[in-house]
Amino acid sequence: MKKIDYLSTLFVGIDIASRMNVVSAIDFNQDYFIKMKPAPNSQEGAEFLETMIVNVLGNNHQFKYVIIGMESTGFYGVHIANYLSASDTLAPFSLHVYCLNPKEVKNYKKSFNDLGKNDGIDSFVIADYARVGRIASKPWRGSQYLALQRLTRHRMHITECIAREKTYMLNNIFLKFSEYALLNKDEHPFSNKYSATAQAILTEYTTNEDLVNSSVAELVDFVNSKSRGRIADPEETAKILQAAARNSYRLDTCLYEPLTISIASSFNCISSFEKELKVIDKAILQTVQGLNPVEYTVLNSIPGIGKVFSAGILAELGSIKTFQNADALAKYCGIVWNDNQSGDFEAEDKKMSKAGNRYLRYYIIEATDSVIRNCPAYKRFYTKKYVETRNHQHKRALALTSRKFIRMLFGLLDKSQLYSPEKSR
Incomplete structure (x- = not known):
């Protein structure tokens, strides 16, 4: 400038x-x-x-x-x-x-x-x-960026609606099927708690007694039918579901149907939002074409970041020349930690500022989460920070990894260089 x-x-x-x-x-x-x-x-x-x-x-x-x-x-x-x-x-x-x-x-x-x-x-x-x-x-930065920004920000709005609806639905699931709602990820019968099979179990079986009184063979056939044979061990899944139903709280009969209707409605809302998300993603990819092609190409060269997250970062970031260094960019995102120190005492736990651009912070953190799954160096760094942290392990490790990601992001964009593992190190 x-x-x-x-x-x-x-x-x-x-x-x-x-x-x-x-x-x-x-x-x-x-x-x-x-x-x-x-x-x-x-x-x-x-x-x-x-x-x-x-x-x-x-x-x-x-x-x-x-x-x-x-x-x-x-x-x-x-x-x-x-x-x-x-x-x-x-x-x-x-x-x-x-x-x-x-x-x-x-x-x-x-x-x-x-x-x-x-x-x-x-x-x-x-x-x-x-x-x-x-x-x-x-x-x-004008109308082109505004057009892209409207789409990327609306995408964030939709993802927040999905997350909010899932949280709301889990409350109703706990009321209806308490033990199922409390199953840990490792012991849960479904890898995706919001899959079509999970939806069928929660909405087509009105009461827990219906699950308990079904035979294992009937449940196996039901699970196979709804999952289209994708579940590796349907018999074990059926046994877990029946055990959870037996150990769940019993409700008055009049409560089961309203809860089931509410859960079914939440599933429908989530499905509608997810369809809209696909439409928005397609519109984002059309709008971003030809807008800062060099910076967009640099962002897309980072493994795992994806075209949609790249567009979201570009829409909020604009030109990297606006920022003096990576720390300035991190501050603009709000991914910085306020000091918590008095005299010789310095607290281990520090709150993240979150005073910056919340949309850019969202896309930076989501992109980092994706990069962790696709880049071994970032996976190792995340794991190291996860082990070092006592509280809020995932959130804090992800935020710390985001700072590492911001440093790489600034370096690549500032020099207009494509990603390579050597530059990452």
């Missing part, structure tokens, strides 16, 4: 709201050029805001650059950020538009001791935040 002379820069802050935006513009000496002017959050308001900024630039020839900052307040700022970043009249001034973390702006506002209360004062705080060089995020 071109180095900006802050003395020749107009700093614009926009306080975003659903119906009305407030804009302030200052120079490096904190002199106002636009002071808390309202503009509707609409196409007409965006044009009016653009005209105000252009008039300031036209009447004051000392400005060669423009930095516009606004808080990342959900989707209310998307249109204005997209409009201003694509402005032809502002483009000659090396325009940079930033969507800022509201938490960081709020903390910066606390540094003003004599700041009065005013509905538009946040626009000044945002402009001043830019003036002192506190912005560490990447600039707004």
